[in-house]
Amino acid sequence: MAEAIKYRKERIDRGIKARSDTIYMLSSYRELLYILFPRVLPISFLLLSPIFIGGGYWGKVIFYSCTFALLALSWDLLASVGLISLGQALFFGVGSYVAGGFNFYFKWPLFLTIPLATFGGALICTFLLVPVLRLRGVYFSMVTLILPLLFDHLIETLEILGGTHGLLSLSPFPSHWMAVYIAVVSVILCLFGFRRLLHEDYGFVLRGIREDDRVVMAGGINIYWYKAQTIFIAAMVGCFAGALMTHYYQFVGRSAFALDNTILPLAGVVLGGSGNFAGSVLGTFILVPLSEALRALGGLRMALYSLILIIALATLPEGIFHYLERKYHQFERMVSI
Amino acid sequence: MxxxxxxxxxxxxxxxxxxxxxxxxxxxxxxxxxxxxxxxxxxxxxxxxxxxxxxxxxxxxxxxxxxxxxxxxxxxxxxxxxIARSFQMVRAFHKIPAYKNLIVPLYSPRVRKLSGGKYGERDDMAIDLLDDFGFERDSFVPYKPAGSLPHGYLKRLDLARCMALRPELxxxxxxxxxxxxxxxxxxxxxxxxxxxxxxxxxxxxxxxxxxxxxxxxxxxxxxxxxxxxxxxxxxxxxxxxxxxxxxxxxxx
Structure with missing residues (x-):
């Protein structure tokens, strides 16, 4: 038998928030620091880590983490309007092939192909997904899952865009540092930009669509137009990540459409916690280096990796970021009943 | 007329x-x-x-x-x-603060054409409107997530959402x-x-x-x-x- 419970945990908000989450009332430098710390910490970590880690293998891992973080951010943006996508590989692959194709066949420099892949690729993805905007839930997910497979098989069987061999010897970035810092800065911009966006009036419309699309329709807003816009923004981020990766590896092949590019960012979001973008970045920056560190284990790697994921989810189903956020904004004490 | x-x-x-x-x-x-x-x-x-x-x-x-x-x-x-309508079953954006629920109709092309609404103005418009429906602006009620409000408030929130659209019917x-x-x-x-x-x-x-x-x-x-x-x-x-x-x- 359990003993009679004498104490319970009480959670108290730190008294800084004034009414809304966008207006703060600060009365001391300590409070200013309290607000700034969670923002400065990730920015400085992202900006400084490439310097401390340097080039070489782990430098590549930083770059790799950034591209997956971009994909995770793109997933989280879609989720915030209620679209559960399983097709980050679609964005990634289309971006990769647009950048790779223009670089390989027309010899366009990467400073043209990357923006072109970002906008053009996003347009292609949006046009592909607009017909299925009316589908909800799992049906939308299925279509996004199938589209990358379709491209994969088209390239394989028609032997276009390099077929099974892929497009080789594309132009590289002038230096490793440039590639890493483009990736890092774009992660920071997307992270804080998306967080800002969802607190704007526009973002509240998107959140409204996720919660109850009929109420949004009754409010005089064309939800399909807003969903299409969101897909375009999310696709831009995903295509950009693909284009970066293409030029970093100087190669684009069918692996760009691989399921890994969908699952790994999604696992990152789940681990970090969805709905606030910070969790997605945190999750991918834990998972990607972790899966690289486990590479030495060979075959056991995937098993151990899955085990870590399961344990993390079982103990912190809300995601690491939500947990940290709660600990930061609330203090707990035991009170007797 | x-x-x-x-x-x-x-x-x-x-x-x-x-x-x-x-x-x-x-x-x-x-x-x-x-x-x-x-x-x-x-x-x-x-x-x-x-x-x-x-x-x-x-x-x-x-x-x-x-x-x-x-x-x-x-x-x-x-x-x-x-033409604004309310719903028979309570429908609100439960995770969003009550006053932010009104952002959706206030952001619609109709209201933007009728009354503009620059950066940050829609929050004030929403709080003003909710005040008329018994969500007192100086209480915490309008700023709480809609899901935590009692049924009667949600019904009035729905009515306020309709009125935010500046309806003719x-x-x-x-x-x-x-x-x-x-x-x-x-x-x-x-x-x-x-x-x-x-x-x-x-x-x-x-x-x-x-x-x-x-x-x-x-x-x-x-x-x-x-x-x-x-x-x-x-x-x-x-x-x-x-x-x-x-x-x-x-x-x-």
Missing amino acids: ADEVILKVENLTKRFGGIIAVDQVSFELKQGEFLGLIGPNGSGKTTLINLITGFVKPTSGRIYYRNMEITHCPPYQIACLG LILDELFSGMTMSEVSATLPLIEKFNREGLTIIMVEHRLKELFRVANRVIVLNFGRKIADGPPREAMSQKEVQRAYLGTETEG
Whole structure:
């Protein structure tokens, strides 16, 4: 038998928030620091880590983490309007092939192909997904899952865009540092930009669509137009990540459409916690280096990796970021009943 | 102007499979009228509202709003023409603070065209509006997530959401269901005031006593058909209406 419970945990908000989450009332430098710390910490970590880690293998891992973080951010943006996508590989692959194709066949420099892949690729993805905007839930997910497979098989069987061999010897970035810092800065911009966006009036419309699309329709807003816009923004981020990766590896092949590019960012979001973008970045920056560190284990790697994921989810189903956020904004004490 | 026909419904029919939910319903609604829409459960009141607001497409028949056909318009276009509706079941954005719930209609093309609204202004507009509906601006109520508010508040939030759209025709689907007596008596004068100021209102309601205090015309539906149309007392005194509400009387 359990003993009679004498104490319970009480959670108290730190008294800084004034009414809304966008207006703060600060009365001391300590409070200013309290607000700034969670923002400065990730920015400085992202900006400084490439310097401390340097080039070489782990430098590549930083770059790799950034591209997956971009994909995770793109997933989280879609989720915030209620679209559960399983097709980050679609964005990634289309971006990769647009950048790779223009670089390989027309010899366009990467400073043209990357923006072109970002906008053009996003347009292609949006046009592909607009017909299925009316589908909800799992049906939308299925279509996004199938589209990358379709491209994969088209390239394989028609032997276009390099077929099974892929497009080789594309132009590289002038230096490793440039590639890493483009990736890092774009992660920071997307992270804080998306967080800002969802607190704007526009973002509240998107959140409204996720919660109850009929109420949004009754409010005089064309939800399909807003969903299409969101897909375009999310696709831009995903295509950009693909284009970066293409030029970093100087190669684009069918692996760009691989399921890994969908699952790994999604696992990152789940681990970090969805709905606030910070969790997605945190999750991918834990998972990607972790899966690289486990590479030495060979075959056991995937098993151990899955085990870590399961344990993390079982103990912190809300995601690491939500947990940290709660600990930061609330203090707990035991009170007797 | 006062006699202008704002809404015209012609032979509207909606079938769901073998069931006829709305059967050849026709009526005209003039500017400034307060129409009560009543009938027993399952008589097609909500379906009729869904048809008018475009959420359900009719099997046959036409709907005109200010002489413009809106039969096949999508819901958001109909809302942007100035037809606001509330929902029978409480629908709100539960995770969003109550006042932010109003951002959606305030951000619609209709309201942006009518009143602009620059950066940050919509928050003030929303809080001002909610203040009129009993969400006191100095309390914590408007800033709490909608999901944590009691039912009566959510119903009034729904009404506020409709009014945020600056409607010319307001359609209320059982606004008072689940409200306490004091909430009803606080809300009823508000609706009366909107009507006096020229707003045309259609109200579906089961609380007939409250409805007849404000409505100047009543349409009674039964099994999807319109069985009575007129001032409340006249409509209710008809044999067919009494049969629909009370069942067939045994002679004696």
